[in-house]
Amino acid sequence: MxxxxxxxxxxxxxxxxxxxxxxxxxxxxxxxxxxxxxxxxxxxxxxxxxxxxxxxxxxxxxxxxxxxxxxxRNEKLSVHGERMIVGAGVSLAKALSRAISCGLSGLEWSNGIPRATIGGSIRGNAEAFSCSMSDIVETVEIFDTKKNKFEILSCNMCFFGYRKSIFSANKNLIIWEAVLKMPCKDKKQIEELVEKSLEFRLDKYPNLPSAGSVFKNLDPQKIKKKNPLFFDREIKNKVGRQGLVGAGLIIDLLGLKGKTIGSAKISLEHANHIVNTGRATADEIAQLISLIKTKARDNFKIDLREEIQYLGF
Ligand SMILES: Cc1cc2nc3c(=O)[nH]c(=O)nc-3n(C[C@H](O)[C@H](O)[C@H](O)COP(=O)(O)OP(=O)(O)OC[C@H]3O[C@@H](n4cnc5c(N)ncnc54)[C@H](O)[C@@H]3O)c2cc1C
CATH class of the missing domain: 3.30.43.10 (Uridine Diphospho-n-acetylenolpyruvylglucosamine Reductase, domain 2)
Incomplete structure (x- = not known):
């Protein structure tokens, strides 16, 4: 070994x-x-x-x-003009902090997301407030376990979409490093956005261990097609900025906010977050996830899809 x-x-x-x-x-x-x-x-x-x-x-x-x-743990981080070369193991927080000090814009939205790394965030095309990793990724250096070699992919080759990329589709690709192209901006403007992003999270997110949003947001047209009456009554006027329907809204409409199994609880602050109130087990979290999915399907004909990833199941 x-x-x-x-x-x-x-x-x-x-x-x-x-x-x-x-x-x-x-x-x-x-x-x-x-x-x-x-x-x-x-x-x-x-x-x-x-x-x-x-x-x-x-x-x-x-x-x-x-x-x-x-x-x-690739923690490489360097800035060259408007480009940041950043290892997959660098936290978004550290990359943001360097971006602020260099007057580079493009990661302000991430302020307040705990622990997330560049690698995980490129894989899931992390985003908030209509800004995403795919807006700033220029190239990604990957290790292809099938070919047994490192390669560089351009942003187009990453096939970014809402919470997805070539890396979420192909587990053989390990993100090692990326070049982010981040435009120079007035430092004060950057700092204002950074502050706003944190304020939003402190206000809306639960202050207990979670993994962020459990489910992906939904395409309103799909809801309309399957359940037009429900769409007209509850959804039509609540489509979000990105043209998606918040999964939290659906969970809220199911009356599941605050629902608890063991020490796992659907957050009262944000229905799409499940929190660990003490000694929750993965099994309890999984049971809550399963309950939400079943009720969404049975009551609203909606198929909720997980944003969180499972390991060891
Ligand atoms: C309080 C809170 C708020 C959040 N808010 C947001 C938000 O506003 N927007 C948002 O998009 N997300 C949010 N998240 C979710 C999460 O932070 C992001 O999805 C983040 O990008 C995940 O990165 P990670 O490094 O933690 O990945 P991990 O959780 O460690 O892994 C996620 C997936 O990526 C894979 N992966 C990780 N690193 C690599 C790599 N180098 N190469 C290939 N695959 C890899 C893993 O195998 C796994 O499948 C939030 C989470 C929390 C806890």
């Missing part, structure tokens, strides 16, 4: 939910050669590999994760 690999490594504290069992094998990787060597080892031993970023969009099973969990 490679020297740095640990066995039965606890993962709960590496997630914002603070939930989940250990990784069978675990390694933190900060150098390219190490990544290549580790993946070769896992391939040879036929060990399944999972990638961990900041753990802010993850539900890890109570039983833990079989195989090898790789925590990407």
């Amino acid at each position: 490679l020297k740095k690999i640990k066995k039965n490594h606890p993962l709960a504290d590496l997630t914002t939910f603070k939930i989940g069992g250990p990784a069978e094998y675990f390694i933190e990787i900060s150098a390219k050669e190490e990544l290549q060597e580790t993946l070769a080892w896992a391939k040879e031993k036929n060990i399944q590999v999972s990638i961990l970023g900041g753990g802010s969009n993850l539900l890890i099973s109570d039983q833990g994760v079989k195989g090898l969990v790789v925590l990407i």
Whole structure:
């Protein structure tokens, strides 16, 4: 076994939910050669590999994760004019802080999102307030586990969409580094947006461990097609800025705000957040998710899709 690999490594504290069992094998990787060597080892031993970023969009099973969990720790960060070269393991907070000091705009929306890394955020095309990672990604350096080599993808090749990218569709691609193109802006303007973003989150988000929004927002046309009466009565006038219907609205309409199973609770502040009020288990969170999905389907003919990712299920 490679020297740095640990066995039965606890993962709960590496997630914002603070939930989940250990990784069978675990390694933190900060150098390219190490990544290549580790993946070769896992391939040879036929060990399944999972990638961990900041753990802010993850539900890890109570039983833990079989195989090898790789925590990407590439913390490279440098600025060259309007370009930021940033490792996948750099937190959004750190990248934002450097952007502010250099007068670069494009990450203001992320202020107040805990732990999220550049890698996880590119994978899910993280966004808020109509700004997203895809607006600033110029290129992404990836390791393709099938081809066993590093490659550079342009933004177009990443096929970004709402909460998706080529990386969410293809698990063989590990994000290693990115070049972000961020326009120069007046520092005061940047700081104002950064403040606003934090204020919004402090006001709207629960102050307990969560993984952010559990479900993706919805296309209003799909709701209209399946359930026109419900659409006219409850949804028509509540379509959000991006032309989507908040999943939180649907959960709220189901009367599920505050619903609790064990120590897992649907937040009273934001119905699309499930919080860990103490010692919640992954099983309790999963039960709440399943309850919401069943009720949304049975009552409103709506198929809610998870935004959070599962590990070890
Ligand atoms: C309080 C709170 C508020 C939030 N608000 C927002 C918000 O406003 N907007 C938003 O978009 N999200 C939000 N989130 C969700 C979350 O922060 C984002 O989805 C974030 O981008 C996930 O990044 P991460 O590094 O934590 O990824 P993780 O949770 O560690 O992983 C998520 C997925 O990405 C994969 N992954 C991670 N790193 C890599 C890599 N290097 N290469 C390939 N795959 C990788 C993992 O395998 C997993 O499938 C919020 C979360 C919390 C807790």
